[in-house]
Each structure stands twice: as structure tokens, then as C-alpha cells.
Amino acid sequence: MHSDDQTPRPLRASSGTPLRGTARVPGDKSISHRAFLFGGLASGTTRITGLLEGEDVIATGRAMVAMGALIRREGEAFVVDGVGNGCLLEPEAPLDFGNAGTGARLTMGLAGAYNFGATFIGDASLSKRPMGRVLDPLREMGVQVVARSKDRLPLSIHGPKMTAPIAYRVPMPSAQVKSAVLLAGLNTPGVTTVIEPIATRDHTEKMLAGFGAAIDVETKADGVRHIRLEGQGELIGLADFQVPGDPSSAAFPVVAALIVEGSDVTIETVLMNPTRTGLIETLIEMGGSIEILNRRTEGGEDVADLRVRHSALTGVEVPPERAPSMIDEYPALAVAAAFAKGRTTMRGLEELRVKESDRLSAVAAGLAANNIAHEEGADWLIVDGNPDGVGANGEGYGKGTVTTHLDHRIAMSFLVLGLASAHAVTVDDGRMIATSFPEFAGMMAGFGGAIEAAALDP
Numbered sequence: 341m342h343s344d345d346q347t348p349r350p351l352r353a354s355s356g357t358p359l360r361g362t363a364r365v366p367g368d369k370s371i372s373h374r375a376f377l378f379g380g381l382a383s384g385t386t387r388i389t390g391l392l393e394g395e396d397v398i399a400t401g402r403a404m405v406a407m408g409a410l411i412r413r414e415g416e417a418f419v420v421d422g423v424g425n426g427c428l429l430e431p432e433a434p435l436d437f438g439n440a441g442t443g444a445r446l447t448m449g450l451a452g453a454y455n456f457g458a459t460f461i462g463d464a465s466l467s468k469r470p471m472g473r474v475l476d477p478l479r480e481m482g483v484q485v486v487a488r489s490k491d492r493l494p495l496s497i498h499g500p501k502m503t504a505p506i507a508y509r510v511p512m513p514s515a516q517v518k519s520a521v522l523l524a525g526l527n528t529p530g531v532t533t534v535i536e537p538i539a540t541r542d543h544t545e546k547m548l549a550g551f552g553a554a555i556d557v558e559t560k561a562d563g564v565r566h567i568r569l570e571g572q573g574e575l576i577g578l579a580d581f582q583v584p585g586d587p588s589s590a591a592f593p594v595v596a597a598l599i600v601e602g603s604d605v606t607i608e609t610v611l612m613n614p615t616r617t618g619l620i621e622t623l624i625e626m627g628g629s630i631e632i633l634n635r636r637t638e639g640g641e642d643v644a645d646l647r648v649r650h651s652a653l654t655g656v657e658v659p660p661e662r663a664p665s666m667i668d669e670y671p672a673l674a675v676a677a678a679f680a681k682g683r684t685t686m687r688g689l690e691e692l693r694v695k696e697s698d699r700l701s702a703v704a705a706g707l708a709a710n711n712i713a714h715e716e717g718a719d720w721l722i723v724d725g726n727p728d729g730v731g732a733n734g735e736g737y738g739k740g741t742v743t744t745h746l747d748h749r750i751a752m753s754f755l756v757l758g759l760a761s762a763h764a765v766t767v768d769d770g771r772m773i774a775t776s777f778p779e780f781a782g783m784m785a786g787f788g789g790a791i792e793a794a795a796l797d798p
């Protein structure tokens with residue numbers, strides 16, 4: 341549930357001491373959403389440990405409770421009693437997803453295949469984001485949609501008596517769209533097929549298989565993935581489901597340690613699923629000292645500890661085909677690139693325009709406000725870095741106030757910038773950090789980073 345407090349909370353980060361220490365980042369957001377969705381749907385009990393207790397995930401949990409699941413806390417764990425596949429109840433009140441695109445879009449797929457009505461609402465950021473990408477395939481399956489403003493929240497959907505299975509080629513690289521179609525397929529007779537030309541995070545496929553769904557993934561010779569799901573089968577709760585640490589949250593302390601002089605930080609139990617490791621790969625190519633230690637498997641996923649030390653970075657061209665495996669990490673990469681020698685070029689970024697904010701323009705504006713040379717294109721960003729943290733006008737980085745547009749990752753990225761800049765960096769609102777990484781400021785403080793409440797200049 342999003343915060344009822346409507347007052348922005350500005351934060352300021354400044355440089356000082358090196359960052360040192362060992363910590364765990366919270367559970368992966370994508371996997372946490374799915375743990376509540378699938379646990380709430382499966383028959384029997386699912387016990388989840390390591391769940392991200394961020395506002396986004398809690399909103400998804402509430403939606404599942406509104407449709408009949410029971411969720412309780414037992415010490416560190418969340419215990420979910422699911423309804424059984426095909427047995428969701430009609431929610432009595434609108435489902436409020438706050439800031440969360442993943443929760444809203446995946447739940448639309450899930451609920452869309454039921455012959456009942458469901459209304460979706462969210463905060464100002466979520467209400468601007470396109471939902472047509474999910475609603476279009478759902479319409480093909482027979483779902484009716486009522487929206488006041490074209491395919492934006494608030495909107496209501498109503499599923500048909502029986503949804504029709506479709507074969508859907510996902511037109512943009514989006515795990516949310518892929519997942520919404522597959523989740524609708526769970527309550528659809530026959531085989532629902534998703535054709536994915538560009539691979540995106542595969543948590544839905546892996547987790548559904550773990551919960552017992554009849555799902556099959558075939559990668560053709562041309563690299564295109566064909567995912568087939570047999571609908572109306574049984575899903576069974578998992579006695580012990582562990583959520584690994586979120587690489588998209590780890591991105592912030594990792595970049596901070598690379599750019600703050602003298603730093604040496606270890607982040608434990610980070611998800612290393614190859615559909616999510618594009619940033620680590622890129623930072624290592626840039627010369628970042630990132631040791632991948634203690635590789636192991638936990639809860640069916642590869643995880644590792646990351647030891648990161650302050651490093652001399654060099655700008656690189658990031659291959660556009662890597663974008664899906666680091667789509668949420670470009671704001672953090674742009675900050676690392678500001679301290680790299682030479683030019684970093686990032687292409688294939690069109691999806692950044694429809695995230696919690698228009699992240700491409702929010703990043704560019706934040707760089708501009710803090711004296712960092714860059715160029716923004718329709719779907720690309722170039723950052724001309726300087727390891728000394730000095731801009732083209734001879735002034736040290738920082739001093740700027742960054743507009744976050746209700747986007748947690750913009751807030752955290754620019755606070756990381758402040759930890760390494762000559763002058764402090766202020767973000768206009770830090771409230772949204774609680775959607776994905778409530779411990780962020782505390783963890784950075786534990787490493788020695790200075791992030792504090794700030795007042796904005798009138």
C-alpha cells in the first residue's frame with residue numbers, strides 16, 4: 341500500500357568516509373511479488389522466507405488476501421494459505437497497487453481469467469503508466485476492460501465465462517507482459533503460448549514449474565523462446581520458498597563502493613540469475629573490482645556474495661541486447677559512468693521511458709543538475725565521465741536537487757552520486773524508496789555513508 345503521507349521527504353547525501361562492511365540487501369522484488377501471487381493461488385500452504393517487505397510487495401499480498409488467500413507472519417517467515425488454482429474470489433473493493441507496476445500488471449492477468457469484476461487503482465506514477473500492453477492480449481482472451489483514460493489506471497476488468505487460450509508474441513521485451521498472459525493462462529482451458537523474441541527475466545516460468553504447473557520452455561534455433569502453459573492444472577504450495585537478495589537493490593551499494601574512495605563492501609546472497617546480471621557484467625567490463633564469491637544455489641536460483649572495492653573505471657559501450665538483463669539498473673550505471681574515464685554509451689533504452697518515471701529524462705535531468713556531462717537521445721544516453729568528479733566547467737560534481745517523480749530508483753541512484761561528489765546531492769523526495777528497499781538509508785549509514793533528511797530551498 342502506498343504511503344498515505346502526502347508530504348515529500350527530501351534527502352541529502354554527502355561524501356566523507358569510505359564505505360566499509362558486510363550486509364544483505366532485501367529479497368528480490370520480482371520474486372517476492374510472485375511468491376505472494378503463486379502462494380496465494382496454490383492449494384495448501386507456502387512458507388516464504390527472505391521476502392522483500394517493501395510497499396510494492398505488500399500491496400500484492402493485500403490483493404491476494406482480497407481474493408481469498410490468507411497471509412500471516414510467523415517470525416521471519418510469511419505463511420500463505422492459497423485458494424487453489426481456479427478458485428480466486430471476486431475482490432469486494434478496488435485493488436490498490438500503490439507504485440507497483442509488477443503487482444498491478446501480473447494481477448490483471450491473474451484476475452482477468454475469472455468471470456468476475458476487479459478494479460485496479462494506484463498512485464500518480466502508476467496511473468500514468470501504460471496498461472494496454474497487458475490489456476491487449478487479455479482482450480484477445482475475452483476480457484472486458486473499462487477505463488476512464490485510455491488503458492490507464494484506474495480501470496476495471498471483467499473476465500468472460502471461459503477465457504480463450506492464445507498464442508501471443510510479446511511485442512516489447514517485458515517480463516510483466518509475458519507473465520500477465522501466462523497467469524491468465526492458468527485459469528484458461530488448453531494451452532496458452534507466449535512467444536518471447538527477446539529473453540527477459542524468467543522468474544514466472546521457473547516459479548510456476550516449482551509450484552507444479554505444466555509449463556514448458558523451448559528456445560528455438562533463432563533464440564526465440566516459446567513458453568507453453570497447460571491451463572487449469574493444479575498448483576501446490578511450497579513448504580519452504582526462499583527469496584534471494586535483489587540484484588536491482590544491490591546495484592546501489594555496489595556502485596557506491598566502486599565510486600567512493602577507499603571503499604570495500606560485501607553484499608551477501610545476491611541473486612545471480614543470468615537474466616538479471618547485466619549491470620555486474622558491465623561494471624566488471626568497466627574495470628570494477630567485483631569479486632563473485634561463494635557461488636551456490638538457494639531456492640532453485642544461483643546466488644553469490646559480491647565483494648566490491650573502489651576502482652578506476654573506464655567508459656564502455658553497453659550492448660543494447662544486454663538491456664533486458666539490467667533494465668532497472670541504468671540509473672545506477674549512469675552514476676558509475678559519471679566517475680569513469682571517458683564515454684559510456686547506453687542504447688536500446690526505450691523501455692526506460694515507461695518505468696516508475698520516464699527514467700531516461702529523469703536521469704538526464706539529475707546529471708544536468710549535478711554538473712555531469714551527458715547527452716540524451718530518444719532511446720539512448722551518453723555519459724562523459726571524469727574519475728576526478730569534476731564537470732566540464734571545472735566545478736566538482738553535486739550541489740543539485742534531483743526531481744524523483746515518485747521513482748525509488750532515481751532517488752537511490754542520485755543519493756549514491758552524492759556519496760562520491762565534491763558537493764552534496766539532494767533528492768526532492770525519498771518516500772518511494774520504501775517501495776523496494778526500506779533499509780537503504782540505514783544500510784548505507786552502516787557502511788559509513790552520510791544520507792540525512794534535508795529541507796529544499798524555497
Ligand code: S3P
Pocket residue numbers: 369370371442513514515516517519541667668691
Ligand atoms: C519486472 C519486469 C520489468 C522490470 C520491473 C520488474 C517483473 O518490467 O522493470 O521492475 O518483475 O516482471 P517490464 O516487464 O516492464 O520490462
